[in-house]
Amino acid sequence: MSTRNTSNDSARPSYLNAAAGTVELWSQTLIPTTREAPGDAKMPSHIFLARAGYVRQVGAGIYNYLPLAWRSLKKISAIVRDEMDRAGASEMLMPALMPIELYKDTKRDVDYGDLLFTLEDRHGRKTALGPTHEEVITDLMCGALTSYKQFPLNLYQIQTKFRDEARPRAGLLRCREFIMKDAYSFHIELEGDAGLNAAYDKMYQAYTNIFTRCGLDFSAVEAEAGPIGGSASHEFMVNCESGEDTILVCLESGYAANVEKAEIGERVWSFDVAATSKIEKHHTPNMPGIEGVAEHLGLNASRMLKSIVMRTVEEEPRWVVAVVRGDHEVNEAKVRDAVGVGVALAPEGEAKTAGFVIGYVSPRIADTVEVVLVVDPDALGEGAWATGADEKDHHITGFNWSRDMESHIAKDRIKVADIRHAHAGDPSPRAKGAILEERRGIEVGHIFKLGTKYSQAMGLSVLDQNQKKQDVIMGCYGIGVSRTLSACVEMSHDDNGIIWPAAIAPYHVQIIVIKPKAEGVMAAAHTLAQELAARGMDVLIDDRDDRPGSKFKDADLVGMPVRFIISPKTIEADSVEFKARRSDGRAEMIDRADAIESALVALGS
RNA sequence: CAGGGUGUAGCUCAGCUUGGUAGAGCGUCUGGUUUGGGACCAGAAGGUCGCAGGUUCAAAUCCUGUCUCCCUGACCA
Numbered sequence: 001m002s003t004r005n006t007s008n009d010s011a012r013p014s015y016l017n018a019a020a021g022t023v024e025l026w027s028q029t030l031i032p033t034t035r036e037a038p039g040d041a042k043m044p045s046h047i048f049l050a051r052a053g054y055v056r057q058v059g060a061g062i063y064n065y066l067p068l069a070w071r072s073l074k075k076i077s078a079i080v081r082d083e084m085d086r087a088g089a090s091e092m093l094m095p096a097l098m099p100i101e102l103y104k105d106t107k108r109d110v111d112y113g114d115l116l117f118t119l120e121d122r123h124g125r126k127t128a129l130g131p132t133h134e135e136v137i138t139d140l141m142c143g144a145l146t147s148y149k150q151f152p153l154n155l156y157q158i159q160t161k162f163r164d165e166a167r168p169r170a171g172l173l174r175c176r177e178f179i180m181k182d183a184y185s186f187h188i189e190l191e192g193d194a195g196l197n198a199a200y201d202k203m204y205q206a207y208t209n210i211f212t213r214c215g216l217d218f219s220a221v222e223a224e225a226g227p228i229g230g231s232a233s234h235e236f237m238v239n240c241e242s243g244e245d246t247i248l249v250c251l252e253s254g255y256a257a258n259v260e261k262a263e264i265g266e267r268v269w270s271f272d273v274a275a276t277s278k279i280e281k282h283h284t285p286n287m288p289g290i291e292g293v294a295e296h297l298g299l300n301a302s303r304m305l306k307s308i309v310m311r312t313v314e315e316e317p318r319w320v321v322a323v324v325r326g327d328h329e330v331n332e333a334k335v336r337d338a339v340g341v342g343v344a345l346a347p348e349g350e351a352k353t354a355g356f357v358i359g360y361v362s363p364r365i366a367d368t369v370e371v372v373l374v375v376d377p378d379a380l381g382e383g384a385w386a387t388g389a390d391e392k393d394h395h396i397t398g399f400n401w402s403r404d405m406e407s408h409i410a411k412d413r414i415k416v417a418d419i420r421h422a423h424a425g426d427p428s429p430r431a432k433g434a435i436l437e438e439r440r441g442i443e444v445g446h447i448f449k450l451g452t453k454y455s456q457a458m459g460l461s462v463l464d465q466n467q468k469k470q471d472v473i474m475g476c477y478g479i480g481v482s483r484t485l486s487a488c489v490e491m492s493h494d495d496n497g498i499i500w501p502a503a504i505a506p507y508h509v510q511i512i513v514i515k516p517k518a519e520g521v522m523a524a525a526h527t528l529a530q531e532l533a534a535r536g537m538d539v540l541i542d543d544r545d546d547r548p549g550s551k552f553k554d555a556d557l558v559g560m561p562v563r564f565i566i567s568p569k570t571i572e573a574d575s576v577e578f579k580a581r582r583s584d585g586r587a588e589m590i591d592r593a594d595a596i597e598s599a600l601v602a603l604g605s
Numbered sequence: 606c607a608g609g610g611u612g613u614a615g616c617u618c619a620g621c622u623u624g625g626u627a628g629a630g631c632g633u634c635u636g637g638u639u640u641g642g643g644a645c646c647a648g649a650a651g652g653u654c655g656c657a658g659g660u661u662c663a664a665a666u667c668c669u670g671u672c673u674c675c676c677u678g679a680c681c682a
Binding site: 032034035036037038039040042057059060108114115131132134163165166167169174244446448476478496514515546547548549550551552553554556565567569577586587 | 606611615616617618630631632639640641642643644673674675676677678679680681682
C-alpha cells in the first residue's frame with residue numbers, strides 16, 4: 001500500500017504500489033451500489049459516492065466510510081504523509097477529546113462559538129471535541145520546547161475533527177465529523193532557512209505536490225487570513241463549477257484570490273467633480289434598504305451611496321463609516337486594513353444612541369459625529385449622488401463630494417481606499433488593463449502564517465541566542481482529506497458515475513468476469529489479476545454471478561480507471577476486453593499478451 | 606439562528622385531504638427460463654407507519670408535544 005520509497009524505484013510511477021498490489025473479490029467486500037440516489041442528494045459527488053457504495057449517511061454531516069471510500073482515503077493520506085515527511089515534518093497524534101480550559105486563553109471557546117462540540121464528563125467537567133489543534137499543540141510546546149536550537153519544527157497529524165456546523169450539507173463536502181491533516185510549524189524568526197517564511201514556502205510546494213499527485217485540477221489562491229492581520233494565507237481550491245467558494249483570477253498576471261480577499265486594481269478618482277444639482281430631500285418611509293429607495297426615486301442603485309456604520313475593536317472604540325457605491329458590498333477585512341485596526345459592524349442600539357440613523361446614514365454624518373470616514377473610489381467621481389438624509393424615513397439626492405464635504409476634504413479627513421468586495425469585470429490588481437474573471441472552487445487546503453497569535457495568548461516563548469525572551473512564531477497548514485475525496489468526484493465524473501485519477505482510485509483495475517461459473521473463467525481472471533498485482537496495481541475482481549449489463553453499470557458507477565472483461569469468449573480467442581473508464585464507447589478486444597502493458601499505459605495517461 | 610419541508614419495507618416513494626388496522630418499484634431469498642449495457646415468469650421473506658400523549662368503537666391518516674433529517678438564508682480557523 002505504501003507509496004513511500006518510490007524514489008528507489010524509478011521505473012515505477014508514483015500512482016502504483018511500490019510492492020505488489022492487492023487483489024480482492026467484489027463478493028467478499030461490501031460495495032452496496034444502488035440504482036437510485038437519496039432523494040435529497042443534489043451534488044454529483046454526493047449522489048455517486050452514495051450510489052456507488054462508498055458512503056452511507058449516519059446522521060447530519062456524519063458518514064460511514066465503506067471499504068471503497070476507505071481505500072481511497074488511505075491513498076490520499078499516504079500521499080499527504082509522503083510529501084509532509086519529505087518536507088521535513090514529523091507525524092504525531094493528538095487527542096480528539098480535550099478539556100475546554102485549553103481554549104480559555106485564546107478565547108476561542110467564545111470566538112469559535114457554537115462551532116465547538118462540547119460535552120460534560122461524569123464529574124461535570126466541560127470537555128470539547130477538537131475542531132482543530134492550535135491550542136493543544138501550543139500547550140504541548142509550552143512544556144516541550146525549551147531552546148531556540150530546536151527550531152524549525154514542523155509537526156502534523158491526520159485525524160478526525162469535529163465541528164458543529166450550523167448546516168452540514170452536500171454529502172462529504174461540509175460535514176460535522178471529517179478527516180483532516182493539520183500541521184503546525186514553530187520558529188524564532190520570520191526570515192532565513194529556519195524562519196516561518198521558508199517553512200510556509202515549503203508547505204506551499206508540498207501542497208502543490210500533494211494535489212498534483214492526487215490528480216486534481218486545482219488552483220492556489222490568496223486568501224483572507226482572518227483577524228490575524230498582515231500575515232499571508234493561501235487556499236488550495238479544486239477547480240469546479242459547483243464549488244462553494246468564488247475565486248477571481250487575472251489570466252494575464254496569474255493573480256488568483258478568494259473573492260473575500262481579492263484586491264481591485266487601480267481606479268481613477270477625484271473629489272474634484274463639479275456639482276450638477278442641488279440637494280433635495282425626499283420622503284422615503286420604511287426604506288432603509290438601497291433597492292427600495294432606488295426604485296422609489298427612480299434611480300439605479302449605482303447612483304446611490306451605501307454608508308455602513310462600523311466600530312473599531314480597541315480599548316476606546318472609534319466610529320467608522322464605510323461608504324461604497326449602492327450596488328457594491330463593503331468588505332470588512334479591507335476596511336480593517338484601511339483603518340489599520342480590526343473593525344466590526346456597529347451594534348445598532350449603541351450606534352443610534354451616538355446619533356446614527358441606521359438605514360439613513362450619509363457621509364454628512366461626519367459633520368455632527370466624530371467618525372473615521374473611509375470611501376471606496378467607485379463611490380466618488382459623480383456630480384450628484386443619492387444617499388441617506390441622516391434623518392428617519394428620508395433620503396437626499398444631489399449630494400456632491402467637493403461641495404458638501406469641502407471642510408473634511410480640506411482637512412484631509414476622508415480616506416479613500418479599496419474597501420469593497422471585488423467581482424468579475426473589476427480591474428486586475430497585477431496587470432494594467434486586464435480584468436478579473438470569476439471561477440468556482442472547493443477549498444481542500446489552507447495554509448496560514450499565524451505569527452505569534454497563539455504563542456502570545458498561551459505564553460509560548462523561548463530564549464534566543466542573545467538570551468532574550470521571544471514569542472514563538474507559528475504557521476499552520478490544513479488539508480481536508482475526506483473533503484478531497486468528494487471534491488475529486490465533483491471534479492471528475494460523467495453521467496454514469498465516478499472517474500477516478502489513478503493515484504487515489506480504490507483499485508487501479510476492475511476485472512469483470514462474465515459467466516464466472518463457466519469452466520476456467522475465474523481461473524483466468526485470477527491469473528490476470530496476479531500479473532497486474534505483480535506490477536503494483538490494485539485489482540478488484542467482480543466475480544458476482546450476475547448479468548453483464550448490471551455489472552457494466554456498476555463498473556461505471558464505482559469508476560476504476562482501467563477495466564478488463566473476461567468471459568468464455570475472450571478465453572477462447574486468447575484475448576481480453578479492455579476499456580479505460582475515461583474513454584467513451586465500448587470495450588475493445590486486445591491480445592491477452594498485451595493486457596498488462598495496456599493497463600500501464602492507460603493508468604499513466 | 607430565521608423561514609419552509611420531511612419521517613411509512615434494505616433503497617426510492619405512494620397512501621393522509623374524506624379515520625376502518627399498509628402498498629408499488631427496485632433490492633433480497635426459492636424455483637425455472639435466460640445471459641454483452643441495470644432480463645422474464647412463478648412464489649416467498651421483510652414494516653409496533655420517527656417517538657410520546659390525546660380524540661375516537663376504531664388513528665399511518667385528526668389534535669398536542671417532542672425528536673430526526675433535508676432545503677433557502679445567516680454562519681463557515
